[in-house]
Amino acid sequence: MxxxxxxxxxxxxxxxxxxxxxxxxxxxYRIGLLTPGPVMTDKTPQVASLIxxxxxxxxxxxxxxxxxxxxxxxxxxxLPRLIDELVxxxxxxxxxxxxxxxxxxxxRTSLPxxxxxxxxxxxxxxxNSLARPGGNMTGISDVSAELTxxxxxxLKQMAPRLRRVAIIxxxxxxxxxxxxxxxxxxxxxxGISVQPLPVRSAADFEQAFASMxxxxxxxxxxxxxxxxxxxxxxxxxxxxxxxxPAMYEFDFIVRDGGLMSYAPExxxxxxxxxxxxxxxxxxxxxxxxxxxxxRRFRLAINLKTAKALGLTVPPALLTAADEVIx
Numbered sequence: 001m002x003x004x005x006x007x008x009x010x011x012x013x014x015x016x017x018x019x020x021x022x023x024x025x026x027x028x029y030r031i032g033l034l035t036p037g038p039v040m041t042d043k044t045p046q047v048a049s050l051i052x053x054x055x056x057x058x059x060x061x062x063x064x065x066x067x068x069x070x071x072x073x074x075x076x077x078x079l080p081r082l083i084d085e086l087v088x089x090x091x092x093x094x095x096x097x098x099x100x101x102x103x104x105x106x107x108r109t110s111l112p113x114x115x116x117x118x119x120x121x122x123x124x125x126x127x128n129s130l131a132r133p134g135g136n137m138t139g140i141s142d143v144s145a146e147l148t149x150x151x152x153x154x155l156k157q158m159a160p161r162l163r164r165v166a167i168i169x170x171x172x173x174x175x176x177x178x179x180x181x182x183x184x185x186x187x188x189x190x191g192i193s194v195q196p197l198p199v200r201s202a203a204d205f206e207q208a209f210a211s212m213x214x215x216x217x218x219x220x221x222x223x224x225x226x227x228x229x230x231x232x233x234x235x236x237x238x239x240x241x242x243x244x245p246a247m248y249e250f251d252f253i254v255r256d257g258g259l260m261s262y263a264p265e266x267x268x269x270x271x272x273x274x275x276x277x278x279x280x281x282x283x284x285x286x287x288x289x290x291x292x293x294x295r296r297f298r299l300a301i302n303l304k305t306a307k308a309l310g311l312t313v314p315p316a317l318l319t320a321a322d323e324v325i326x
Contacts, residue, residue: 026064027064028063028064028065028066029059029064029065029066029092029281030065030066030068030089030090030091030092031065031066031067031068031091031092031093031094031095031277032067032068032069032070032086032089032091032093032094032095032111033047033067033068033069033070033094033095033097034070034071034072034079034082034083034086034094034095034096034097034101034104034105035069035070035071035072035097035098035101035226036071036072036074036097036098036100036101036225036226036227037071037072037073037074037226037229037230038071038073039069039070039071040069040071040097042061045250045252045266046097046116046117046266046270047067049266049267049269049270049271050095050270050273050274052267052270052271052274053270053271053272053273053274053275054274054277054278056271056274057274057275057278058278059278068086068089068091070082070085070086072100072101072226074201074202074226074227074230076100076172079100079101079104079108080104080108082104083104083105083108083109084108086109086111087108087109087111091111092111092112092280092281093111093112093113093114093277093280093281094109094111094112094113094114095113095114095116095273095277096113096114096115096116096118096139097115097116097117097118098117098118098173098175098225098226099118099119099124099126099173099174099175099176099225100173101118102115102118102121102126102137102139103124103126103174105137106126106135106136106137109136110136111136112136112137112280112285112286113136113137113138113139113286114137114138114139114273114276114277114280114286115137115138115139115140116139116140116269116270116273117140117142117225117269118139118142118175119142119144119173119174119175119176119178119179120141120142120144120175120178120179121133121137121139121141121142121291122141123175123178124174124175124178127291130290130291130293131290132287132288132290133286133287133289133290133291134287135286135287136286136287137286138276138280138286138287138289138290138291139273139276139291139292140269140272140273140291140292140293140294141291141292141293142175142178142179143264143293143294144178144179144182144183145182145185145186147262147263147264147297148182148183148185148186148187149186149189149190150262150297151183151221151247151262152165152186152187152190152192152221152247153190154247154260154262154299154317155219155221155245155247155260156190156192157314157316157317158245158259158260158306158311158313158314158317159218159219159245159311161218162192162218162219162245163192163193163218164192164193164194164195164217164218164219165187165192165193165194165195165217165218165219165220165221166194166195166197166208166211166212166217166219166220166221167180167183167184167187167194167195167196167197167220167221167223168197168198168199168205168208168220168221168222168223168228168235169197169198169199169222169223169225169228170198170199170200170223170225170226170227170228171198171199171200172200172227173225173227175225176223176225176228179223180196180198180223183221183223184196195211195212195215195217197211197212199227199228199231201227202227202230202231205231205234205235209234209238212238212242212244213242216242216244217244218244218245219244219245219246219247220235220238220239220244220245220246220247221246221247222235222246222247222248222249222253222258223249224248224249224250224253229250229253232248232253232256232257232258233256233257235258236256236257236258236305239259239309240305240308240309243309243310244309245259245260245309245311246258246259246260247259247260247261247262248260248261248263249261249263250263250266251263251266251298251300251323252266254300254301254302254305254323254325255300255302255325257302257305258302258305259301259302259305259306259309259311260299260300260301260302261298261299261300262297262298262299262300263297263298264294264296264297264298265294265296265297265298268294268295268296269294272292276289276292298322298323299317299320299321299322299323300321300322300323300324300325301313301317301318301321301323301324301325302325303324303325303326304325304326
């Protein structure tokens with residue numbers, strides 16, 4: 001163990017007494033981590049938040065739990081094989097990030113599944129209801145219909161002349177299509193027209209950019225899933241070239257160069273996922289654990305990006321922001 005790892009482990013044990021050296025683990029839990037893009041490392045925001053949530057509940061990575069990681073790399077047809085590999089590794093449960101991994105886990109295994117960022121679980125048919133999911137799955141639900149009006153209001157504050165918004169989403173992902181439909185409905189309700197730009201693969205982004213070039217929108221809303229996140233920098237570049245404000249769904253995208261985001265707090269969502277994992281490992285059945293809804297939301301603004309776009313961020317937005325990147 002290097003000095004940094006040692007200090008971090010000591011810090012965790014002091015911050016959460018009874019979670020590290022104070023306990024001798026009786027067994028090592030095996031948790032599958034199935035993601036829509038590449039395999040996620042401990043440094044990705046999602047996994048780092050999940051590890052912290054588990055540490056708070058007495059689990060220490062590589063001491064009393066380990067991850068078996070698989071990433072579908074944007075290829076849905078890989079999911080059956082990845083699920084079979086995870087099942088063969090004798091897991092205690094699977095954490096499925098995104099709708100395609102969650103659906104595949106539901107259909108191909110009876111293992112307990114905790115789904116995160118998988119959209120509206122009732123609308124997609126993943127579960128029977130939020131209160132009584134049934135089957136082998138629970139998790140954190142989507143609240144896109146409630147968030148869309150707020151996102152559009154914030155975007156309009158940034159760009160008061162907003163009349164038409166281009167929405168980019170992965171049409172092959174049912175959860176993201178439902179999120180697009182909620183966004184379209186929300187936009188129309190506040191008098192903003194929508195330019196729909198569905199994509200199925202990385203190659204489709206050029207067509208989306210060409211459509212916007214022919215008929216320039218006033219702003220962009222990127223619906224975030226594995227495909228669109230993987231191509232986010234191409235959206236940054238298009239927005240920069242045409243000086244278009246853009247709204248994103250996660251604050252880590254804003255830290256990476258996006259203009260602004262309004263979203264459930266990532267740390268809270270994965271902390272609640274850790275809570276559900278803990279309950280399942282202690283014997284609870286996923287069918288009886290209600291899908292949780294986010295309670296805390298964050299507005300993030302990248303001032304450097306705003307300046308590059310020639311935008312002046314209104315003082316009221318700066319005051320409301322939970323994170324300002326300079």
